[in-house]
Amino acid sequence: MVKAIKDRVFIRLDTKPTASKGGIFFTEDHDYERTIGIVESVGPEVDCVKIGDRVLFHVFDELPTFDPNIVVIRQSSLLGVFEDE
Numbered sequence: 001m002v003k004a005i006k007d008r009v010f011i012r013l014d015t016k017p018t019a020s021k022g023g024i025f026f027t028e029d030h031d032y033e034r035t036i037g038i039v040e041s042v043g044p045e046v047d048c049v050k051i052g053d054r055v056l057f058h059v060f061d062e063l064p065t066f067d068p069n070i071v072v073i074r075q076s077s078l079l080g081v082f083e084d085e
Contacts, residue, residue, distance in 0.1 A: 002024050003041055004042050005044070006043045007043055007074050007075040007076070008073070009041070009043070009046055009049060009072065009073055010040040010041040010042075010065070010071075011042050011055065011070065011073065012038045012069055012070050013036075014034065014036045014071075024064070026028060035079075036054065037055060039051065043075075047075075049068045049075075049078060055081050056078070056081075056082070058083075
């Protein structure tokens, strides 16, 4: 894994759902915004999240990485941290 620097956060994206909570199955062309994920690495200037947190972030601020399921964002692009469900 890559170590994040400055105010960067590496996030492993949630997998694309195949069905809704109500049981409706999605087709392959279903448009799904991937804006939720698990924090994999945080830079030293990040103070609002830690590794393992499940977070919501702004979709237009993500940068792709070497892995299609991992994106990197700035701390300011984080919108929230999910509490225990």
